[in-house]
Structures are given as structure tokens and as C-alpha cells.
Amino acid sequence: DSGVTQTPKHLITATGQRVTLRCSPRSGDLSVYWYQQSLDQGLQFLIQYYNGEERAKGNILERFSAQQFPDLHSELNLSSLELGDSALYFCASSPGTAPYEQYFGPGTRLTVT
Amino acid sequence: AQSVAQPEDQVNVAEGNPLTVKCTYSVSGNPYLFWYVQYPNRGLQFLLKYITGDNLVKGSYGFEAEFNKSQTSFHLKKPSALVSDSALYFCAVRDGTNAGKSTFGDGTTLTVKP
Numbered sequence: 001d002s003g004v005t006q007t008p009k010h011l012i013t014a015t016g017q018r019v020t021l022r023c024s025p026r027s028g029d030l031s032v033y034w035y036q037q038s039l040d041q042g043l044q045f046l047i048q049y050y051n052g053e054e055r056a057k058g059n060i061l062e063r064f065s066a067q068q069f070p071d072l073h074s075e076l077n078l079s080s081l082e083l084g085d086s087a088l089y090f091c092a093s094s095p096g097t098a099p100y101e102q103y104f105g106p107g108t109r110l111t112v113t
Numbered sequence: 114a115q116s117v118a119q120p121e122d123q124v125n126v127a128e129g130n131p132l133t134v135k136c137t138y139s140v141s142g143n144p145y146l147f148w149y150v151q152y153p154n155r156g157l158q159f160l161l162k163y164i165t166g167d168n169l170v171k172g173s174y175g176f177e178a179e180f181n182k183s184q185t186s187f188h189l190k191k192p193s194a195l196v197s198d199s200a201l202y203f204c205a206v207r208d209g210t211n212a213g214k215s216t217f218g219d220g221t222t223l224t225v226k227p
Contacts (some may be wrong), residue, residue: 002156033215043157043203043217056214090156099145099164099207102215104156 003027004105006091012111021108023091025072031055031094032074033102034066038087049074050097081112087108117206119218126194126225134189134221136204145207146187147215148178150200157203163187174175174198194225 003026013019025032026096035075045058049068060066063081068074078085088109116139126132138144145164149157161172168180178189187204204218 002158004156013120035217042219045215045217048214058214092157099162101147101159101162103159104149106156 002103004091004093004103006082006089006108008108009106010013010109010111012113014047014113015081015083016075017081017112018077019081019110021034021076021078021089021091021110023063023076023093023105025091025093026103029093029095029103031070031096032068032072033094033098034060034074034076035090035092036087037090037107040088043064043090046052046076055097078110086110115208115214115216116205117216117218119202119204119221122219123222123224125226126223128196128225128227129193132191132194132198132223132225134202134204134223136189136218137185138204138206139185139189140206140208142183142208144187146180147205147207148172148176148187148189149203149205149217151203151220152200160189160202160227168184172215194223196225196227199223199225 005024007022028049033048046060048056062102066076088107090107092104094100117176118137148160151157163180171177201220204214
């Protein structure tokens with residue numbers, strides 16, 4: 001158990017809908033990262049937050065957004081969902097912005113029908 | 114732009130034999146290199162990292178990796194494979210000029226046969 005929690009574990013929704021994925025980092029970690037894992041794209045870095053502020057941005061679509069709250073939990077919002085958004089979404093955390101290793105949550109499996 | 118290549122989709126070894134999972138990288142500046150392992154239906158688990166210092170890095174579960182700057186490689190190794198090592202392995206790179214953004218390879222599936 002990495003100490004990172006993600007909810008829900010599974011999510012099934014229809015095209016065009018909006019969903020919110022939630023992540024709680026390990027106790028004491030200030031950085032939260034979001035990743036998308038799909039069969040055709042591999043593991044893609046989406047975005048990083050550090051202590052409430054956006055720190056780095058990867059291949060995140062404009063339909064996707066994220067935020068980190070004062071209690072350090074983070075939410076990833078996915079809107080206008082398309083079939084191609086079906087994937088595993090992982091959250092990871094680390095103590096700060098230095099090149100620490102990341103601790104990954106169990107993931108949320110999103111299925112868009 | 115930074116990138117990682119794991120040239121082998123699959124590596125098969127017999128239990129008790131040494132294993133190597135290959136990784137090469139491209140990055141501007143000093144590389145920060147990581148190996149992670151993913152078991153089915155689980156998140157990634159950290160194995161080891163190279164930040165600076167000794168080129169041979171030792172990590173969890175008996176794994177080690179050798180950083181080779183001239184060949185821009187960071188191959189994962191283990192002297193004696195176990196069936197329980199069978200999993201998906203990812204190499205990742207970060208650079209100091211783009212803190213936070215990690216680039217992962219496509220992963221290598223390791224199968225250890227009894």
C-alpha cells in the first residue's frame with residue numbers, strides 16, 4: 001500500500017458527460033501528479049500540482065482540468081468525454097518538487113460508452 | 114524534449130538466471146532516472162533511482178541498475194530472477210530544467226518461467 005488513495009476505483013459513463021476523479025496523497029507529500037495509462041498511448045503525464053499551485057503540465061487536453069485543495073487532495077475533472085478517454089487514471093505523490101520518487105495510487109478505471 | 118526508449122516489449126528468462134531490462138534516454142541537462150514496476154491491476158511501485166553519484170544503483174527486491182552516461186542507458190538488472198518478478202517494468206526520466214515532468218517508457222513485460 002503506497003498511502004495514496006484514489007476514488008472511485010471504477011467509473012462507467014457515457015460520451016459527452018463530465019466526471020471527477022479524486023486523489024489523496026501520502027501524508028506529508030505536497031506534490032500530486034496525474035497520469036493517463038492507455039493501451040495505445042502508454043503512461044502519459046498530465047499535470048503536477050505542488051502545494052496548491054500548478055507546477056508542470058504535460059499532454060493534458062483542454063477538456064481536462066485539475067486542482068489541488070488546501071488539504072492537499074486533488075481532483076481531476078474530465079468533461080465532454082469521448083470514447084478515447086477510456087483509460088486508467090493514476091495519481092501519484094511525492095514530498096516536493098525535487099526529483100523524488102513518486103508513489104502511485106491504485107488508479108481509477110474510466111470507461112466511456 | 115526528453116524521451117525514454119525501452120527497446121524490448123517483452124523479456125523472458127528462466128528462474129534463477131540473471132535478467133536485464135533495457136532503457137535508453139534522451140534529456141537536456143543532467144538526467145534523473147527511475148525504474149518502476151507494475152503488477153496487474155495495481156499502481157506503479159518505485160524500484161530505484163539515479164540522481165547523482167555511483168553509477169551502480171541498488172534498489173528494492175534485489176534489483177540494481179547501471180547508469181551509463183556515454184551510452185545514455187540505465188539498464189535494470191537482477192542477478193537471479195524469481196517467478197514473482199514477472200510484471201511490467203517502466204523506466205522514467207526527469208531533467209532538472211523541467212522539474213515535475215516525468216517521461217515514461219512504453220514498458221517491458223518481464224516473464225520469469227519456473
